[in-house]
Amino acid sequence: MASEIDIYNQYPLYMEPSTKALSLPTSSAQTPSQTAAINTELEELNQLHRALISLDPPNIPPAPLPINPKRSAQISKLRDSANAAHRKSNYDEAIKLYSYAIDMGLSRPGWEPVGVAREELSGLYANRAQAHMALQAWPEALVDAKASVDSKPVGNVKAWWRIAKCLAEMSRYEEARKFLHKSLDIEGKDSEGGKELFALLREVDRALLRGLSA
Amino acid sequence: MFDVDWLSLAVPIAYLGILLGSLATFSSLYRKRKAHKAASLEPWFPAHLQRDIYFSLLHLEPSTTSTKEKKAPAIPDSIFKASLLRRAAEDIRRIMALRSQKQALTTLVQRGSVGDDLWQRFQRAEKEMEDEVKDVVTEANAYVPGWGQTIFQSANEMMNNDIYRKRMDDQQKKLEEERQWWSKKKTSIQEGFMKELNEGSTASTDEAKTTSTTTKSFEAASTTPAAGTSVQGSDDDAVLVEAENSNTPASPQSAKKKKSKGKK
Numbered sequence: 001m002a003s004e005i006d007i008y009n010q011y012p013l014y015m016e017p018s019t020k021a022l023s024l025p026t027s028s029a030q031t032p033s034q035t036a037a038i039n040t041e042l043e044e045l046n047q048l049h050r051a052l053i054s055l056d057p058p059n060i061p062p063a064p065l066p067i068n069p070k071r072s073a074q075i076s077k078l079r080d081s082a083n084a085a086h087r088k089s090n091y092d093e094a095i096k097l098y099s100y101a102i103d104m105g106l107s108r109p110g111w112e113p114v115g116v117a118r119e120e121l122s123g124l125y126a127n128r129a130q131a132h133m134a135l136q137a138w139p140e141a142l143v144d145a146k147a148s149v150d151s152k153p154v155g156n157v158k159a160w161w162r163i164a165k166c167l168a169e170m171s172r173y174e175e176a177r178k179f180l181h182k183s184l185d186i187e188g189k190d191s192e193g194g195k196e197l198f199a200l201l202r203e204v205d206r207a208l209l210r211g212l213s214a
Numbered sequence: 215m216f217d218v219d220w221l222s223l224a225v226p227i228a229y230l231g232i233l234l235g236s237l238a239t240f241s242s243l244y245r246k247r248k249a250h251k252a253a254s255l256e257p258w259f260p261a262h263l264q265r266d267i268y269f270s271l272l273h274l275e276p277s278t279t280s281t282k283e284k285k286a287p288a289i290p291d292s293i294f295k296a297s298l299l300r301r302a303a304e305d306i307r308r309i310m311a312l313r314s315q316k317q318a319l320t321t322l323v324q325r326g327s328v329g330d331d332l333w334q335r336f337q338r339a340e341k342e343m344e345d346e347v348k349d350v351v352t353e354a355n356a357y358v359p360g361w362g363q364t365i366f367q368s369a370n371e372m373m374n375n376d377i378y379r380k381r382m383d384d385q386q387k388k389l390e391e392e393r394q395w396w397s398k399k400k401t402s403i404q405e406g407f408m409k410e411l412n413e414g415s416t417a418s419t420d421e422a423k424t425t426s427t428t429t430k431s432f433e434a435a436s437t438t439p440a441a442g443t444s445v446q447g448s449d450d451d452a453v454l455v456e457a458e459n460s461n462t463p464a465s466p467q468s469a470k471k472k473k474s475k476g477k478k
Contacts, residue, residue: 008269009261015274015289022271022293041263041300049296060295060358061368106379110372118378139392147385151378170396 011038021046051109061111071108075101075120082127091131098128122152126159133162142166153186157193160186164200173208180204255331258339259308264301265346271297295357302350302369303376309343312336 014025022042024035055061062068082097105121125148132141141162148159160183167176180201187194271289319336322328351362 009266010273011266011270013267013270013274015293020290020293037263038267041267045267045293045296045300048299049293052292052296052299060361060365061299062364106382108375110375111368112375113371114374114378117375121382139396140389143385143389143392146388147382150381150385170399 013042020049048110061109067112067116071104072116072120075104075124078104079124079127082131086127086131086134089134091134094131095128095135098124098131102128118151122148122156122159124148125151126156126162129159129162129166133166136169138166138169142170155187157183157187157197161193161196161200164197164204168200168204168207171207173204173211176204177201177208251331252334252338255335255338258335259311262301262304262308262346264297264304268294268297268301291357298350298353298357299365299369299372302354302365303373305343305346305350306366306369306373308339309347312340312343316340 012025013022015022022045024038024042052061078097078101082094082101085091085097086094102121102124105117105124108117125144129141129144129148132138132144145159145162145166149156149163152159160179164176164180164183167173167179180197184194184197184201187197271294274289315336319328319333323330323333347366350365354365355362
């Protein structure tokens with residue numbers, strides 16, 4: 001066993017001395033698919049390395065908890081100003097700010113707990129969806145609401161409702177109904193936004209009936 | 215007495231010699247074959263790329279003496295650490311895969327549905343992963359004391375984050391598609407409305423016929439208002455449109471509606 005664990009494939013890697021970025025010289029004896037795999041891996045490795053360098057010595061990722069509060073504070077600040085812009089009906093500005101916050105949330109270092117990122121991003125996506133809806137940009141809103149639900153399926157009634165609403169607005173009633181049933185299954189009928197979901201479901205059903213009878 | 219002894223002893227000695235010799239040959243042959251068979255089994259996982267890269271980095275300069283102090287100026291420690299982290303993340307992925315496969319595989323082996331060598335391959339992979347994890351922990355502790363305890367936690371989060379980011383990426387990639395679909399639909403709706411407006415002003419039966427053919431695919435689409443805010447409002451619009459169009463025969467219209475519903 002000891003001998004087996006020492007076996008490995010040697011790759012002739014090369015490090016750029018100034019940038020410390022690793023790369024694979026082009027004239028090596030790998031198949032193209034292998035080379036592609038190695039290059040993507042090296043790309044990720046270089047990214048991770050840059051992230052590690054920016055840390056304090058000893059340059060290792062800290063334990064997942066507690067997380068660094070700096071980024072969370074920045075994100076919540078962005079979200080607050082975006083919410084303010086939304087309240088003033090300045091939807092373009094709100095979308096821009098939400099997008100910044102989302103980018104920031106997505107660029108959280110990978111070793112931080114995924115639950116934190118999910119929670120944060122689900123809220124941000126849902127809010128951006130709302131801003132898009134205010135501008136009647138249904139496809140954008142639909143994609144954002146779906147992303148929000150994907151991040152956090154439970155306890156996210158607003159995002160579920162927004163998906164269905166966008167679909168209904170684009171007269172995709174069948175899909176809207178599917179999503180509404182799913183959300184009612186997940187959230188339960190007595191949940192906070194259950195009434196709204198039901199109201200929308202009735203509306204969609206009526207529209208479907210109309211489509212059939214017409 | 216002496217020479218008689220030699221003669222009578224020769225037989226049992228020869229017997230013992232042949233017996234031991236044949237046993238030894240058999241066992242060595244058997245073991246060799248078994249080892250060969252085990253070695254020829256396909257590995258469970260493909261080559262461990264991250265591990266290969268890590269070791270490649272460690273051995274990057276074989277010309278200089280292979281002590282770490284010599285190589286430290288060439289490749290900074292942080293690269294090794296990053297590489298080790300990538301390796302740990304891949305290890306976690308593999309361990310999860312093994313864990314999820316184990317249950318199914320044991321039942322299959324118990325029922326005899328799959329061959330024994332599959333089970334052997336699996337066990338070997340398990341053993342390899344165990345050694346691999348131990349190796350990573352010792353390496354991590356060598357860089358920073360105590361890192362071995364948290365490296366796999368970090369790697370696990372990194373993996374989950376990766377999966378999550380990828381999903382979000384996929385979600386956002388659909389945006390272009392949705393947008394194109396909607397803009398197409400929107401223009402068709404608008405065209406429909408414009409046509410029908412023209413209809414209303416000139417109001418001749420011949421033209422009504424042409425509209426009904428051109429607006430075929432988006433007859434149902436017109437239930438979505440171009441500028442309306444609620445589904446309720448769109449309902450009224452649709453009714454109005456139909457009232458305007460009532461001079462066209464009724465049966466083709468219902469057919470059209472069904473057609474565009476099916477298209478989605």
